[in-house]
Amino acid sequence: MKLISLVLLALFLSTSSAQSPAAAPAPTPSSPPTDIIRILNKAGGFTTLIRLLKTTQVANQINSQLLTSSGGITFFAPTDNAFSSLKPGFLNSLNDQQKNELVQFHILPTLVSLSNFDTLSNPVRTQAGADPDRLALNVTGSGNQVNMTTGVVNTTVGGTVYTDSQLAVYQVDKVLLPRDFFEAKTPAPAPAPASAKTKASKKKAAEGPASPADDSAAMSVKQMWGAIVGATVVGLWL
Numbered sequence: 001m002k003l004i005s006l007v008l009l010a011l012f013l014s015t016s017s018a019q020s021p022a023a024a025p026a027p028t029p030s031s032p033p034t035d036i037i038r039i040l041n042k043a044g045g046f047t048t049l050i051r052l053l054k055t056t057q058v059a060n061q062i063n064s065q066l067l068t069s070s071g072g073i074t075f076f077a078p079t080d081n082a083f084s085s086l087k088p089g090f091l092n093s094l095n096d097q098q099k100n101e102l103v104q105f106h107i108l109p110t111l112v113s114l115s116n117f118d119t120l121s122n123p124v125r126t127q128a129g130a131d132p133d134r135l136a137l138n139v140t141g142s143g144n145q146v147n148m149t150t151g152v153v154n155t156t157v158g159g160t161v162y163t164d165s166q167l168a169v170y171q172v173d174k175v176l177l178p179r180d181f182f183e184a185k186t187p188a189p190a191p192a193p194a195s196a197k198t199k200a201s202k203k204k205a206a207e208g209p210a211s212p213a214d215d216s217a218a219m220s221v222k223q224m225w226g227a228i229v230g231a232t233v234v235g236l237w238l
């Protein structure tokens with residue numbers, strides 16, 4: 001009798017101790033959040049792009065989009081060679097707003113895997129805005145060959161720099177220049193006061209990244225619910 005209870009006790013102890021690691025939910029490894037600068041630094045050959053991402057603050061924007069966005073981000077990363085084959089002084093000739101537009105033009109507010117470029121409809125929507133002419137970016141993929149054109153520049157995806165479940169970074173060997181930089185602005189119907197024009201362009205800039213962020217807010221609620229339901233199920237099961 002005593003032996004049986006000892007055996008039962010031993011069994012109980014062994015099962016309960018075996019269960020305890022499962023009972024305590026494994027702490028989520030506190031991996032550092034994705035940092036586009038770190039990724040490009042590690043890859044090497046993106047010095048100019050890194051500088052541009054920093055001066056325009058788009059690096060911070062990408063990193064915070066990655067924290068909140070559900071759809072992910074695709075980033076076309078021009079190499080140092082791509083920048084050095086631009087007309088000398090071209091980059092310096094751009095004002096801050098144009099530099100920002102240039103970087104946003106290299107970002108798609110969704111994660112697209114290399115084999116999925118053929119599913120996009122052209123022109124694809126970049127974070128520079130939706131103008132189907134001045135900000136057109138057409139991407140055609142077939143197999144692992146991906147061709148791109150802006151109407152000013154043709155290039156191909158030169159390889160994958162980085163990819164995870166949220167972010168894909170592809171190397172491009174030319175800077176994707178939007179037509180917007182080369183076509184004269186259509187004259188405004190009535191001469192608008194300078195302040196109104198600045199306001200309009202500021203508004204446009206503010207609208208760009210807003211929608212992916214909104215989606216992501218909705219998604220993180222969904223994810224939170226997923227976590228709560230998951231935790232409840234685990235709790236009930238235990």
Ligand SMILES: *[C@@H]1O[C@H](CO)[C@@H](O)[C@H](O)[C@H]1NC(C)=O
Binds near residue numbers: 141142
């Ligand atoms: C990409 O461009 C090359 C050269 O112009 C062409 O041979 C190839 O068929 C194109 N591929 C796609 C998927 O458009």
Ligand SMILES: *[C@@H]1O[C@H](CO)[C@@H](O)[C@H](O)[C@H]1NC(C)=O
Binds near residue numbers: 122138151152
């Ligand atoms: C991009 O594709 C659209 C739709 O096929 C086409 O109308 C447009 O002319 C293309 N633009 C460029 C720059 O190739």
Ligand SMILES: *[C@@H]1O[C@H](CO)[C@@H](O)[C@H](O)[C@H]1NC(C)=O
Binds near residue numbers: 149151152153154
């Ligand atoms: C880009 O490719 C298209 C179609 O292949 C061609 O018509 C156009 O001239 C090219 N543009 C440049 C800037 O190379």
